Amino acid sequence: MMPGGLSDTEPATPEIQKITDEVKPQFEKKTNRNCSTFQAIEYRSQVVAGINYFIKVQISEDEYAHLRVFQALPYENQGPRLDNFQTGKTRDDPLIYF
Template sequence: MSEQQQDTKVGGLSELKSANAQIQLLADVVRNEVAVKLPEHFVIFRAFTYKTQVVAGIMYYIKVQIDREGYVVIKVYEKLNNTGLELMGVQPNHTENDEITYFE
């Protein structure tokens, strides 16, 4: 069981955590898909903070810095047994201090 799985409540969102290299890698895998969904071009793509949710796999809600002051939250689903990642959604127009919350 990974560190993320141990700190995640079943069904609910975990506590806020600082992004690490593993979370940056997850974000990088879906970067091109995120670019398609955003109307603006981003110059940075740095995972900043995140929360997780245990479902049939793990849902990651990752706040990503996309420019000097702009952030988006991406929702990435990691299937059971690490069998793949899927971008489930993008919330634009976030700031560094916005809370990460559940969204469809």
């Protein structure tokens, strides 16, 4: 993957699910809702001064959200940060930059 460019879409991995779990409280606070389901489905990544992850997450039986999560470089000792999100998505909506 080229720095600055988006990777291909890949199935979510345990590492991506861990990141998703870590930003779930941020998502719930920003959307004022509690999600009993918060399952990462697929993701793309972008290398910047850290990594932006674009993650498709199932948040209910038939509702999905797209998350943009920033993970700082390891020496900065910061957890993942939910920078942006889009709700009202379907399983088939492509992950694109937002």
